[in-house]
Amino acid sequence: MRPVIGLLIFLLIPVFVAAQEGEKAESGPQYIEIGPKLIVNLANAKQLMKVNPQLMVEGEAAEQVKKHMPALKNALIMLYSGRKAEDLATAEQREALRKETFEVIEKTLDKYGTSEGFQDVFFSDFRIN
Secondary structure, three states, rough: OHHHHHHHHHHHHHHHHOOOOOOHHOOEEEEEEEOOOOEEEEEOOOOOEEEEEEEEEEEOOOHHHHHHHHHHHHHHHHHOOOOHHHHOOOOHHHHHHHHHHHHHHHEEEEEHOOOEEEEEEEEEEEEEO
């Protein structure tokens, strides 16, 4: 009987270690897509902006973002709509918009819960048609 128990312990140790490593991997930052893509009208009625913001979050911020996704989408649509395409032409202008996006997301999360754990925002797609 003892050899069987020893064998079971020997076989279960790698499973236990792998489970702990999996928990460690999930504890780091993760990315949450707001979208699939947000499409908004620009100042010129014939132009659209398509943007795909990705939020970098840690811990329970992922749950906050998912819970308040409709409010976040609305805030971003209101932020992006009606802008002029020429105001988004350079890398510096798009970086300024990224920073504005961060501030709006942080403010919205704080309004409906907490922004703790929200770290940054990135555009994984940005087009003006």
